[in-house]
Amino acid sequence: MSRPFTPSRRQVLKLTGAAALTSSLPWAASAAAQTAGGVAPGTPRHGLSVFGDLKYGPDFAYFDYVDPQAPKGGTFSFQAPYWYYNQNPQTYNTFNSFILKGDAPPRMELCFDTLMVRAWDEPDAVYGLVAETVEISEDGNSFTFNLRPEAKFHDGSRLTANDVAFSLMLLKADGHPLLSQPLAVLKDAEVLDEHRVALHFDGSQARSLPLQIASSYPILSKRYYTAYEFKQSTLTPPLSSGPFKVGSHAVGRYVEYHQVEHYWGKDLPVMAGRFNFTTIRVEFYRERQVGFEAFKKGELLYREEFSSKNWATEYNFPAFEDGRVVRREFPDGRPSGAQGWFINTRREKFKDPRVRQALGYAFDFEWSNQSLFYGLYKRTESFFENSDMKAQGVPSPDELALLEPYREELPASVFGEVLVPPVSDGSGFDRKLLAEAAKLLKEAGYVRKGTELIGPDGKPLTIEFINNTALFERITNPFLKNLERLGIKASLRIVDPAQYQARLNDFDFDIASRRYSLEPTLSDSIRQMWGSRAAETPGTYNTAGIASPVVDALLDKIIAAQSRAEMNTAAKALDRVLRAGYYWIPQWTKASHNVAMWDVYGYPEKTPRYFFPVEELWWIDAEKAKKLGKGG
Numbered sequence: 091m092s093r094p095f096t097p098s099r100r101q102v103l104k105l106t107g108a109a110a111l112t113s114s115l116p117w118a119a120s121a122a123a124q125t126a127g128g129v130a131p132g133t134p135r136h137g138l139s140v141f142g143d144l145k146y147g148p149d150f151a152y153f154d155y156v157d158p159q160a161p162k163g164g165t166f167s168f169q170a171p172y173w174y175y176n177q178n179p180q181t182y183n184t185f186n187s188f189i190l191k192g193d194a195p196p197r198m199e200l201c202f203d204t205l206m207v208r209a210w211d212e213p214d215a216v217y218g219l220v221a222e223t224v225e226i227s228e229d230g231n232s233f234t235f236n237l238r239p240e241a242k243f244h245d246g247s248r249l250t251a252n253d254v255a256f257s258l259m260l261l262k263a264d265g266h267p268l269l270s271q272p273l274a275v276l277k278d279a280e281v282l283d284e285h286r287v288a289l290h291f292d293g294s295q296a297r298s299l300p301l302q303i304a305s306s307y308p309i310l311s312k313r314y315y316t317a318y319e320f321k322q323s324t325l326t327p328p329l330s331s332g333p334f335k336v337g338s339h340a341v342g343r344y345v346e347y348h349q350v351e352h353y354w355g356k357d358l359p360v361m362a363g364r365f366n367f368t369t370i371r372v373e374f375y376r377e378r379q380v381g382f383e384a385f386k387k388g389e390l391l392y393r394e395e396f397s398s399k400n401w402a403t404e405y406n407f408p409a410f411e412d413g414r415v416v417r418r419e420f421p422d423g424r425p426s427g428a429q430g431w432f433i434n435t436r437r438e439k440f441k442d443p444r445v446r447q448a449l450g451y452a453f454d455f456e457w458s459n460q461s462l463f464y465g466l467y468k469r470t471e472s473f474f475e476n477s478d479m480k481a482q483g484v485p486s487p488d489e490l491a492l493l494e495p496y497r498e499e500l501p502a503s504v505f506g507e508v509l510v511p512p513v514s515d516g517s518g519f520d521r522k523l524l525a526e527a528a529k530l531l532k533e534a535g536y537v538r539k540g541t542e543l544i545g546p547d548g549k550p551l552t553i554e555f556i557n558n559t560a561l562f563e564r565i566t567n568p569f570l571k572n573l574e575r576l577g578i579k580a581s582l583r584i585v586d587p588a589q590y591q592a593r594l595n596d597f598d599f600d601i602a603s604r605r606y607s608l609e610p611t612l613s614d615s616i617r618q619m620w621g622s623r624a625a626e627t628p629g630t631y632n633t634a635g636i637a638s639p640v641v642d643a644l645l646d647k648i649i650a651a652q653s654r655a656e657m658n659t660a661a662k663a664l665d666r667v668l669r670a671g672y673y674w675i676p677q678w679t680k681a682s683h684n685v686a687m688w689d690v691y692g693y694p695e696k697t698p699r700y701f702f703p704v705e706e707l708w709w710i711d712a713e714k715a716k717k718l719g720k721g722g
Contacts, residue, residue, distance in 0.1 A: 131227055131228040132225050132227070132228070134224070134236060135224055136218055137206070137209075137215055137216060137217040138215070138216050139212065139214055140213075140298050140301065141213075141611065141653060141657075144215050144217075145212050146209065146215075150359055151359055152359055152363050153209055153210075153360075153364075154211060155211050155694055155696045155697065156362060157363050157692075157694045160363050160692070160694075161692075162366050162368065163368050163709075164690075164710030164722050165367060165369040166369070166370050166371065166391070166704075166705050166708070167371040167392065168372065168373065168390055168392040168394075168705070169372070169374075169375065169393065170372055172196070174187070174199060175187050175188060175268055176189065176190055176192055176194050177195065177198065178193035179196055180376055180558065180586075181341075181376070181587050182195040182374070183323065183588075184323035184325060185198060185325060185327050185328060185336060186320070186324055186328065188261065188265050188266055189265060189266055190266050190267060190628070190629045191321070192323035193587065193591065195339075197370060199306075199332075200333060200334040201327075201328075201331075201336060202309060202310070202331060202332045203220050203241065203249070203330075203331040203332050204220065204305055204308065205304040206301075206360075207305060207360040208305045210699070210701040211696075212700070213611050213700065214301060216304055216305040217359070218238075218360065219355060219360050219361075220355075221235035221237055221304065223236045231291045232289065232291070233289045233291075233300045234286060234288040235286070235287050235288075236285060237249070237250070237251060238285075238355075241331070243329055243330065243331045244350060247311070249311075249331055251281045252284075253309055253311055253312045254279065254309055255287050256279075256310065257308065257310040258273065261273060261307065262276060264321050267629045268629070268630070268631075271624075272299055272302065272613075272614050273303075275293075275295040275614075276291055276292075277291060277292050296614035296649040296650075297651070298613035298614070299613055299614050301613075302613050302615070309331060311329045311330075325341065332353075333350055334347035334348060334349055334350060335347065335350055337369070344371055344374060345371070345372050347370045348368070349367065349368050364707060366708065367709070370705050371390075373390045377559055377561070378396065379400075379561060382404070386410075388409065391688040391690060391720060392685070392687045392704065393685070393686045394684065394704075395684040395686055397561060398462070398467065399463075401417075402464035402466065414689060415687065417685065419682045419683065420683040420685060420697050421681065421682055421683075422681050422682050422702065424476070424607060424609075424700050425475065425476055425607070425610060426476040426477075427473070427475065427607045427608040428470070428674065428676070429603075429679060430603070430674040430675050430677045431555065431601045431603055431674060431677065432603075432604055432634045433674060433675070434597060434599055434602070434633070435634055435636065435673065436597055436635040439545065442535075443501075443671060444530045444531070445530070445531065445534050445536075445551075446673065448528075448530040449573070449675055450676075451512055451523045451526050452523075452524065452527055452569060452572035452575075452576060453675050454514045454516070454518050454519070454568070454569075455514065455677075456514045457516050457517060458568065461518070466680060467679060468680065469676065469678060470676040470677055470678055471510045471511060471669075473664075474608065474662075474665050476679065476681050478658050479612075479661035479662060479665065480662070481662040483507060485662075485666065489662050492659070492663040493505065496640045496643070499640055500667060500670065501670050504666045508665075508669065509669045509670055519572065524572060524576060528576055531543060534546075536577075543576060543577030543578050550579060551578050551579070552580070553578055553579070553601060554580075554581050554583055554599070554601070555580070555581070555582045555583070555602070555603075556583050556584075556585055556600075556601070557582065557583075557602070558585060558587050558591075560584050562582070563584070566582045567582065597628070610700055612657060616648065616649070617649075618631045618632065620632060620636050620664075620668065621645055622642050625637040634673035634674060636668070641664065641671075644660060644663055644664040688721070689714055689718065690710055690714045691709065
């Protein structure tokens, strides 16, 4: 249940005076100079960062977390542990990954080049790929990218400024909401000549948005998508330009991405030591447990384990016991974001925060962690877990300065000790916590009649949880029993992957499990998670339907921050407000990657702090592969 992401959204609040000025001019004054790392406006730069200087100089040879001598070859086969946009880890029916329609296979992004590339050992820095250098205007609202003339698509045609401009305007008009909505602030993509393109923003963009566009937005072929309809799902692999292209595939079973033999960018510093596998093969299973059985047989060679039960009790099969399969834990330094059961506040029965708060009292994490998770997890408390953006204790003076203007609109709890989930006695049936829940429900107008809890509307309170994997049954069912003890008729429905995503897109659910990962530098994408406009935009990540003017105002403050300390302070203030809204029932977290693999891989000594892209950095160890007869 892992899904990094990139979105964007709005403000319903009409700000006044200085607050409005600040949020509408995040690039004003020193912002452009700071993003340029102190370099004069208009000076070509080999990279960009938001709050400080770049780690790597203009003449760097490779990133510190790669092995530039890594051997090439072999196959990496796995189930995708994360995915983007309309991608689905359980099945696919289209190769168009950049629209809302359809389900695309994970890793389609490997087929498409971008202007720049993220350095995963820095919070937000990007370095040139298709763009050799970039120039920033004095007002910080125009970014001119100077393209490498050798860039080309897989059919040999040149990749030019026309393709870059066409791609961004097409994605702005018809792309997936997570791509199109951030581009609302892009006024124009201007072609200056064949190898120069200028992006002109309207001045309200987040500081990190140009970096986000440069490093994650695919460059599409104008010639190809002038001939073919971009908005349609298709199983015809599109023309692309990246280090891989779609190869052998069987819908619903697997897709292979084959390394492009004469990839134009293979010798660039940003590509050194990366993409060492000849073939990346993504396997599809309706259930991860079925995928685990395939892994045990060697039908796939890598698995990131998300089941604590499997990790604690199921690694006892022959290949593990004789050493052919090994396990490792790798550190995860990213903000772990938010994982939990998200409550659909668009529905009338969940409008009252006391009802939402009461539901949280019924989940006994302490019992679950010991009885179901083998003590492997910690309770998630924050929307910014595992980061400096997590609120703790009482608000600092700087946090209070942001919160005080909204004191009348916020619950008093925002201004005291930060709210944390209740701690149970570990029995699985904590009567004290359930009594607190019953008290809150009574205050919200609910009355117990026999085995049912009747609401102010005269109807029994019923709740349907949805998920796309049966693995969650053993976790959710004890929770449902406690809800039933309160008189709530609760049920869990497992739906197929396509239906699950469709119901989330259309907000057709009561409560759904989701996990969001956040970047260490927050961008306009956070509007997609918590902004008011996103609450009613199909396909966004505002699962709970949060529509709060105060939240919108704090989102503006985060996006307009002129320093990392300022951003962290605003994020802590937001964290307090979100927690006090009881929009979710937080689940659990762990700051590491649990990895099992057939022992055929080599990998760098250093794991980059801010991402764990195994298929990008690892390689096949020829001796190990020969010994096991796998991966070659």
